[in-house]
Amino acid sequence: MSQVLRFAPALGDWVRLHLVQGEAPSALVDAMQSQGMALAAAKAIVDAFCHALREGKALPVDHVVWQEASEALQVQRAFPMLARGPMLRVPGRDVRVLARVAPIDLAVLADVMDADECAALIDMARPRLRPSTLVDPLTGRDVVSAQRVSLGMFFRLEENALVARLDQRFAALMGLPVAHGEGLQVLHYPTGAGSSPHFDFLVPSNEANRASIARSGQRVRTMVTYLNDVPAGGETVFPALGCAVTPRRGHAVCFADCDAAGEPDPASLHASQAVESSHGADRSEKWVVTKWMRARPFQSAPA
Ligand SMILES: O=C(O)CCC(=O)C(=O)O
Numbered sequence: 324m325s326q327v328l329r330f331a332p333a334l335g336d337w338v339r340l341h342l343v344q345g346e347a348p349s350a351l352v353d354a355m356q357s358q359g360m361a362l363a364a365a366k367a368i369v370d371a372f373c374h375a376l377r378e379g380k381a382l383p384v385d386h387v388v389w390q391e392a393s394e395a396l397q398v399q400r401a402f403p404m405l406a407r408g409p410m411l412r413v414p415g416r417d418v419r420v421l422a423r424v425a426p427i428d429l430a431v432l433a434d435v436m437d438a439d440e441c442a443a444l445i446d447m448a449r450p451r452l453r454p455s456t457l458v459d460p461l462t463g464r465d466v467v468s469a470q471r472v473s474l475g476m477f478f479r480l481e482e483n484a485l486v487a488r489l490d491q492r493f494a495a496l497m498g499l500p501v502a503h504g505e506g507l508q509v510l511h512y513p514t515g516a517g518s519s520p521h522f523d524f525l526v527p528s529n530e531a532n533r534a535s536i537a538r539s540g541q542r543v544r545t546m547v548t549y550l551n552d553v554p555a556g557g558e559t560v561f562p563a564l565g566c567a568v569t570p571r572r573g574h575a576v577c578f579a580d581c582d583a584a585g586e587p588d589p590a591s592l593h594a595s596q597a598v599e600s601s602h603g604a605d606r607s608e609k610w611v612v613t614k615w616m617r618a619r620p621f622q623s624a625p626a
């Protein structure tokens with residue numbers, strides 16, 4: 324169904340100005356949402372301006388024609404490919420692309436976080452670490468994994484100033500509104516720890532996952548940012564792609580968990596190699612922060 328969506332010309336000027344200055348469309352959608360506009364309406368307006376600028380067509384003045392998207396289309400729209408080119412530009416930061424692997428739109432990104440941010444995030448996470456859990460596919464309960472001997476914790480979305488800044492930066496890099504993000508997860512792998520090959524998309528094999536997908540849609544993108552240099556081991560490996568990413572403080576690997584049709588993509592299978600002790604140091608460790616983005620705004624489970 325199509326309908327006419329009217330807006331104040333001053334809003335149109337604001338959208339145009341920020342887009343031509345290189346602001347990320349998702350950041351504008353976030354700002355409009357925080358002023359009380361519905362997500363779908365904000366996206367429709369920003370999309371119309373992006374489309375007109377890209378095609379060299381006349382810009383909207385005070386209305387756009389809005390095709391109310393079907394659920395399927397909304398899900399598809401949540402799969403923006405990462406921007407092309409050697410740089411991803413987000414508010415306050417130009418992030419260099421070091422490598423791309425096409426099948427799951429994977430990109431290795433440089434200096435997504437700086438050294439002070441990595442140290443501060445580790446300090447905040449450390450006292451809250453607990454043994455990592457996996458969802459038992461039979462019972463749907465969280466169980467401590469025998470294989471994945473890392474420790475982990477979750478921050479609430481935008482729970483403090485640094486976390487909020489990272490939530491916004493990661494969402495903008497992945498081209499989705501910040502509201503689609505789950506709270507950040509920090510993982511700590513002591514020497515010898517890694518994770519076995521797994522998918523980040525939710526397998527609807529238990530009630531908890533089915534309810535989570537119904538609330539917020541699938542996980543569509545993952546970004547893992549390395550918080551320290553790992554002397555040996557600890558690579559993030561992608562067995563179906565035959566590639567591995569070496570941890571380096573502040574760098575990140577970002578990839579799609581679902582394909583362009585919104586279906587979970589088996590090529591996104593990945594694992595963390597075990598952290599190895601290296602010469603000179605009998606212990607080494609790996610710290611990462613993981614950001615997962617959903618197809619729709621994230622709603623956590625009711626308490
Ligand atoms: O530690 C890594 O390299 C990968 C982390 C990961 O797979 C996850 O958090 O789901």
Ligand SMILES: [Fe+2]
Binds near residue numbers: 521522523593
């Ligand atoms: Fe993962």
